[in-house]
Amino acid sequence: MxxxxxxxxxxxxxxxxxSNRIVIAPMCQYSASDGNADDWHLMHMGQMTLSGAGLFxxxxxxxxxxxxISAADLGLWSDxxxxxxxxxxxAVRRHSAMPLAIQLAHAGRKASVARPWEGGAQIAPTxxxxxxxxxxxxxxxxxxHPPQxxxxDGLRRIRSAFSDAARRAARLGLDAIEVHAAHGYLLHQFLSPLANARDDAYGGSLENRMRFPLEVFDAVRAAFVHDRPVGVRISASDWVQGGWDIEQSVALARALQARGASFIHVSSGGLSPAQKIGLAPGYQxxxxxRIREATALPTIAVGLITEAEHAESILAAGQADLIGIARAMLYDPRWPWHAAAKLGASIKAAPQYLRCAPHEHARLFG
Incomplete structure (x- = not known):
């Protein structure tokens, strides 16, 4: 190495x-009350922001x-x-200087479900x-139960909700925003012909299907602090014949780049139960x-990247600029420390933890 x-x-x-290329990707905790963060979020975010990653x-x-998604989801619609x-x-900022971003989202037709450990099934209005x-x-x-x-008026309401949440994010001093247009949620639903059968200006052609997600991005970009990054998470493929695919994703990325997007976080799937995904390390x-090559936008790669050597090889090959780590961080909240030890790098740690490095990694914390 x-x-x-x-x-x-x-x-x-x-x-x-x-400080480094490790991004802790968004992970739903399904632990809020009326959208309000509570002590679980303090414990969870405390662990993550003491991990040494570059961005949470x-x-x-x-x-x-x-x-x-569920009634227990985090929200940012109210005071x-x-x-x-x-x-x-x-509380987190008193002990960590890690930059903090937030993913703003709307679940669309995939809303109103039970929490994963309660089965995850849709809960109908009745x-x-x-x-x-x-x-x-x-x-x-x-x-x-079918969506409405x-x-x-509904489109205007949701655009305004995204911009209002972006203003709240700015007041909270958050360092960046990621607009969620992946995993089969509302903005992805507009993009995919499998979910979007409209015959107006928001359906049909690729240009029309991209219109509402781009309007939402514009609204968020305009409402957030002008020099702080706003990026987008996309699903690059539905993994279903006739659905959203990588070439349409490139077109979307180019349109976002023209509007001032700061990064693209590239995932896939989530729109259709018919998806056929061949899971393997780095499958996305x-x-x-492809998107990085076509746009030169800073790109976050994610998806079963669990080993430090694999993450390093992706960057070395020029396939991405940043590496998103999600479930692996829940399993090992010190993943960045252990990756640094494997690769022979040093990493920042809270002073309370500086004495914990094993003898063979005595220089881990610089």
Whole structure:
């Protein structure tokens, strides 16, 4: 391995400097009350922000109550949500200088479900859930309660909800925003012809299907602090014949680049139960590489990247600029420490932990 591994070299997202290339990707905790962060979020974010990663992205955060995946999702639509998250952020910042981003989201037709450990099934309005919305009345799965197609007023409401949440994020001093347009949620639903059967200006052609996600991006970009990064997470493929694919993703990335996007976080799938995904380490990396090559936008690769050597090889091959680590961080909240030890790099740690490095890694903390 090189004496100065790429994974532990600084990287700039506009004016924001990350100390290394490890991004803690958003991971839903399903532990909020009326959208409000609580002590679980303080414990979770405390662990993550003491890990030594370069950037922490707060979980998918709903911009309106109906946009939550589950009733226990984090939100940023109200003063109460903002106050609750501020308490967590203030505590975390007292002990960590790690940059903090937030993923703003709307679940669309995939909203109103039980938490994963409670089965994850849709909860219909008649069973205590709520009416979902989408580009069209096509349900995610055939047996589910169908969504309501958004009309002009609904589109305006959701655009405004995203911009309002972006202003709240700015007041909270967050360093970046990631707009969630992946995993089969609302903005992805507009992009994919499998979910979008509209015959107006928001459906049909690729240009029309991209229109609403681009309008949302523009609204967030305009509402957030002008020199702080705003990027987008996309699903580069539906993994279903006739659905959203990598070439359409390249077209979207180019359109976002023209509008001032700071990065693209490249995932895949989530839109259709018919998806056929061949899971393997780095199975989404080629998508990130294609988009990076086509746009030169800073690109985050994610997807079963669990080993430090694999992460380093992706960067060395020029396939991505940053590496997103998600479930591996839950399994090992010191993943960046252990990656640095494997690659022979040094990493920052809280002073309370400086004496913990094993003798063979005595220089781990510089």
């Amino acid at each position: 090189p004496s100065s591994p790429l994974l532990f070299q600084p990287f700039r997202l506009g004016p924001l400097t990350l 992205v707060i979980e998918a955060t709903a911009v309106e109550p109906e946009g939550r 109460a949500n903002e106050t609750a998250l501020r308490r967590v952020l203030d 069973a205590g859930g709520w009416q979902t919305v989408a580009p069209s009345t096509i349900p995610h799965a055939a047996h589910e 197609a958004l009309d002009a 990396v080629d998508f990130a590489a």
